[in-house]
Amino acid sequence: MTASPSSSSSNVPAAASQAIDVLGIVGAGAMGRGIAQIAAQAGLTVKLYDTNAAAVQAALGALRDTLDKLASKGKIDAASVDATMGRLRACNALEDLADCQLVVEAIIEKIEIKRDLFRALEGIVAADAILASNTSSLSITAIAAACERPERVAGYHFFNPVPLMKVVEVIDGLRTAPEVGDALLALGQRMGHTAVRCKDMPGFIVNHAGRGMNTEGLRVASEGVASFADIDRILREQAGFRLGTFELLDLTALDVSHPVMESIYHQFYEEARFRPSPITAVRFAGGLLGRKVGEGFYRYVDGKQQVPPEAPAPDALPASVWVSRADTRGFAAVVELLGATGVTIESGETPSETALIVVTPLGFDATTCAVEQGLDATRTVAIDTLLPLAGAKRHTLMTTPVTTADARNAAHALFAHGGTPVTVIRDSAGFVAQRVIATIVNIGADIAQQRIATPGDIDRAVTLGLGYAKGPLALGDAVGARQLLTVLRNLQSFYGDQRYRPSPWLTRRAQLGVSLLTEEA
Numbered sequence: 185m186t187a188s189p190s191s192s193s194s195n196v197p198a199a200a201s202q203a204i205d206v207l208g209i210v211g212a213g214a215m216g217r218g219i220a221q222i223a224a225q226a227g228l229t230v231k232l233y234d235t236n237a238a239a240v241q242a243a244l245g246a247l248r249d250t251l252d253k254l255a256s257k258g259k260i261d262a263a264s265v266d267a268t269m270g271r272l273r274a275c276n277a278l279e280d281l282a283d284c285q286l287v288v289e290a291i292i293e294k295i296e297i298k299r300d301l302f303r304a305l306e307g308i309v310a311a312d313a314i315l316a317s318n319t320s321s322l323s324i325t326a327i328a329a330a331c332e333r334p335e336r337v338a339g340y341h342f343f344n345p346v347p348l349m350k351v352v353e354v355i356d357g358l359r360t361a362p363e364v365g366d367a368l369l370a371l372g373q374r375m376g377h378t379a380v381r382c383k384d385m386p387g388f389i390v391n392h393a394g395r396g397m398n399t400e401g402l403r404v405a406s407e408g409v410a411s412f413a414d415i416d417r418i419l420r421e422q423a424g425f426r427l428g429t430f431e432l433l434d435l436t437a438l439d440v441s442h443p444v445m446e447s448i449y450h451q452f453y454e455e456a457r458f459r460p461s462p463i464t465a466v467r468f469a470g471g472l473l474g475r476k477v478g479e480g481f482y483r484y485v486d487g488k489q490q491v492p493p494e495a496p497a498p499d500a501l502p503a504s505v506w507v508s509r510a511d512t513r514g515f516a517a518v519v520e521l522l523g524a525t526g527v528t529i530e531s532g533e534t535p536s537e538t539a540l541i542v543v544t545p546l547g548f549d550a551t552t553c554a555v556e557q558g559l560d561a562t563r564t565v566a567i568d569t570l571l572p573l574a575g576a577k578r579h580t581l582m583t584t585p586v587t588t589a590d591a592r593n594a595a596h597a598l599f600a601h602g603g604t605p606v607t608v609i610r611d612s613a614g615f616v617a618q619r620v621i622a623t624i625v626n627i628g629a630d631i632a633q634q635r636i637a638t639p640g641d642i643d644r645a646v647t648l649g650l651g652y653a654k655g656p657l658a659l660g661d662a663v664g665a666r667q668l669l670t671v672l673r674n675l676q677s678f679y680g681d682q683r684y685r686p687s688p689w690l691t692r693r694a695q696l697g698v699s700l701l702t703e704e705a
Contacts, residue, residue, distance in 0.1 A: 204314075204371050205229060208275075208284035210301060212236070212243040215318055216290040218346025221247055224271040225264075226375040231284060233275035240274045247272065250347075282308050286371070288340055290318040298322065299330035306331055314364055316340035320391060321447055324357035324384045334359040340368055341388060342377075343649055351648035353388045354381045378648055380641035386451035387444075389637050390649035393656055395448060395458045396624035398441065401429025402461035403683075404619060409582075409612040412481045413491055418607055421578035422571060423617040426651050430481035431489070433464070434474035442468045456683035457627060494607075497600035498593040504528040505598065506535030507542045510557055513667075514544025514569035521573045525601045535559070540594050544569045546667060547622075547674025549613040551584045561586050565595035568615040570667060580615050581608045613678040614671055621663060622671040626687050628656025629700060633689035639701040657700040665694035 207223050209216045212234035220243070224230045234240050251265040273280075281287055287309060289301055302315055309315070315337045317327055328337035339355025352372040356365050365381055372379030382389045401415055410418070416428025433441055445460040452458055467473075467480070474480030475487075483490045505527055509515045522529055535541050541564045543553040550566035553559070561584040567573075568580040579599045583592050592608060600606040609616065628646065632639050643655020652659070660668055669686055676684040693700050 202285075204285045204367065206284050206286075207231070208233065208281035208287035208309075209290060210234070210278070210281075210287065210305075211290035211318075212239040213290065214344055215342060215346060217243040217247055218344065219288060219290060219318070219342055220272060221250065221268075221347055222375045222377070224268045225260075227271070228375075229271050229273065231273045231275050231281055233278060233281060237274075237276060244269075244272060244274060278304060279308055281305070282310075284309055284313060286314045286316060286367075288316045288318055293319060293321060295322050295326060298327050302327060302331050302337065306333065312336075314338065314367065316368065318342055321387065321444060323386075324355045325359065328357045328359060335361040336364055338364050338368055339384065339388070340372075341390075343390070349649065350377050351390075351645055352377045352379050353390065353645060353649075354379055355384050355388055356381065357384045360384075378644055380637060380645045382637035382641065382645075383635070385634070385636045387448045389631065389642055389645040391444060391448065392631055392636070393624070393628050393642065393646045394650050395445070396627045396656075397425070397620060397650075398429055398433060398445065399458060399460065400620045400623040401616075402463050403459075404612060404616050405430075406461055406463055407612060408610060410607065410609040410616065411492075414607050414609065415616055417494075417578060417605070418580050418609075418616045419620060421605065422568070422576060422580055422607075423621055424571075424653055426653075429620075434480035434482055434484075434489075437474040437476050438464055438468040438480065439473050456681060457623070457630075459683060494605065497606060498597040500594060501525065501527055501597050501601065502540040502594040504530050504536065504539045505542055506530040506532070506539040508544060508553065508557060508559070510553070511544045511546060511569070514546075514567075517569045517573045518542055518544060518567060522598070525598060527598060535563070539563070540565065540591055540598070542567060542595070545613075545674075546570065547614045547618060547671035548678060549584075549611045550582050550587070551611050552613070552678065554584055562588050563591045565591060566615075567595075567599065568617055570615075570618045570621070570663060570671070576604060578605045578607060580617065581606060582611055582615060583608065584611055614675050618671050619675065621659065622668045622675070622684075625656050625660035625663070625665075625668055625700070626672060626684075626690055629660065629687040629690040629693075632657065632700075633687050639703060643701070660690065660700045665690060665700055666697075669694040 206229045208231045209220050210233050212232055220230045220232050232240050254260045255262055255265050317339050324339040328334035331337055338360045341353040343349035354365050354368045369379040412430040416431050419425045419428040442464045449458040449460055472480050475484050478484045507515050507518045530539050541559050543566045545553050545566055550564055554561040554564040564584055566582045581595055596606050596608055628642055631642050639657050643658050646652055646655040672684050672686045
């Protein structure tokens with residue numbers, strides 16, 4: 185059998201087996217200067233080149249300002265500022281990078297321009313130097329295919345702003361020598377970042393795993409279930425995310441996020457899990473890009489987000505409430521929560537003729553529960569019990585299309601009785617939090633199933649790259665893999681949509697009752 189380039193020791197760049205001390209960077213924009221800062225602070229000599237010489241000088245000036253600010257805050261001393269600036273070198277020509285052991289490109293996201301650059305670099309740097317791309321969305325294998333020695337080409341994806349986003353993805357192309365990735369991992373750690381490793385797949389880890397929050401939040405909005413602000417409140421206060429879908433899209437801006445959503449969808453050959461939404465397409469075309477232009481899903485006045493106020497909770501509590509026992513877990517959680525309200529909780533097998541009816545579906549909607557359990561849909565309201573109700577910062581209720589205003593208001597008053605905010609949405613299989621959490625966990629599980637990265641690296645990348653409190657696999661463990669499997673199966677049954685099909689990784693571990701972080705021996 186003929187050895188592949190990645191397994192042949194004669195093709196391994198020498199730079200991969202020794203400490204990297206001289207780094208070249210092509211591109212003096214925000215990403216390039218951020219990489220230059222952390223590398224120079226870590227003791228590397230950094231050579232910075234851009235086709236626009238003025239951009240290099242501007243980058244050096246900006247870096248000096250940044251370091252001076254850090255010194256003024258006592259985070260570094262003046263000697264460190266001078267030493268760091270002394271390691272930065274402005275280059276006037278690409279040929280000035282000839283002695284670099286590693287060159288990282290941080291230029292425009294166009295594959296042919298990157299391929300042309302790598303071809304040019306191969307004729308300049310030593311045969312044993314490493315070439316790396318900071319691309320966030322392009323195939324490393326495709327970039328490397330333009331090179332005579334693709335085994336020395338890898339991805340090195342940092343996040344903006346580089347000094348603050350303490351994670352870097354090391355991407356192995358199909359022909360990348362393993363030792364090259366090893367060297368980049370070691371350098372990432374040396375520069376103070378958590379370095380994670382993955383195969384060359386669309387979106388790598390972070391942009392791949394990040395699809396769930398946006399695409400499912402948009403799917404909920406497209407069904408008219410709730411307003412943008414209400415969806416964000418639920419995701420932030422009930423589900424515990426730092427930002428909701430639409431706050432996040434306004435922050436990243438639709439001219440960045442919408443093309444990425446479309447790109448990943450098409451790169452995965454129209455995989456249903458990543459289907460974009462016409463909502464962002466229309467708003468992108470209309471120029472409602474987000475915070476940076478003053479209007480997106482929200483308006484911004486002097487940089488401050490304008491959020492419509494919530495209506496106050498009604499006052500009138502129901503005389504009695506009947507809670508469905510179809511889901512014993514949900515029944516127990518609701519009964520415990522309502523114990524302090526003083527409202528009569530009926531104990532009969534069926535509700536009285538005047539009782540408020542409460543159901544606790546996982547992955548189904550209030551209508552399905554009412555019909556399948558033979559309940560009066562005009563008095564039926566559902567509450568989301570996937571996450572603990574006790575101590576929750578927000579409760580989410582949903583009504584059937586025929587739930588009366590009196591029943592809706594009574595349920596709102598009941599579950600807001602202890603002062604917890606309540607959002608009432610229209611009927612939605614899986615509420616909001618259930619759908620989004622299940623989608624995030626399911627995509628993370630499928631990244632693990634495809635062996636794109638290890639479970640640990642998936643969670644590390646997502647917590648640092650997206651700011652989630654837990655990575656998708658740890659989140660699945662915390663919420664309950666079996667409950668999430670039920671949510672997904674019921675969503676798929678209700679919608680008939682393959683976007684909700686459970687990952688084999690999630691299915692097997694839920695059935696076995698083991699952690700989603702469990703790797704196979």
